[in-house]
Amino acid sequence: MGDETRVQIKELQKGAEALGGIAERYLIRFLGPLGRRIAQSSKAGRLMALAGVVTVIVSGILIYINSLWFGTSVARRGIKTVTIQYQMEGYGIYFVIGLALFILGLMQRKTR
Numbered sequence: 001m002g003d004e005t006r007v008q009i010k011e012l013q014k015g016a017e018a019l020g021g022i023a024e025r026y027l028i029r030f031l032g033p034l035g036r037r038i039a040q041s042s043k044a045g046r047l048m049a050l051a052g053v054v055t056v057i058v059s060g061i062l063i064y065i066n067s068l069w070f071g072t073s074v075a076r077r078g079i080k081t082v083t084i085q086y087q088m089e090g091y092g093i094y095f096v097i098g099l100a101l102f103i104l105g106l107m108q109r110k111t112r
Contacts, residue, residue: 024050042108049105055098062091 027050028035038049 020047027053037106040110041105042110045105045108047105048101048108052098052100052102052105055094055101059091059094059098063095066091 024046028039028046031038031053034053038046038053041049
């Protein structure tokens, strides 16, 4: 690689670190008491816990949207009783992975 490419990669890494720091700071503040628990963890633990929180939120939204879509498609067919069946889309797996990341992140304490 040339010198110019190395400089560009370093600048990209600096920008990613700055963006991650800003997102971490505001997400911890937004989470309130849960954010205070996350802030007590080490740097790697905070990243794991925040990734877990985001994963749980996104997978929960996807599960909700998927079940809502299925419920409205059944209702449009004119069926009077609506039975919502959960179709396995794999979102539950991501939900569990997010919970595991969150718990493992909280378990990593700062070293003093």
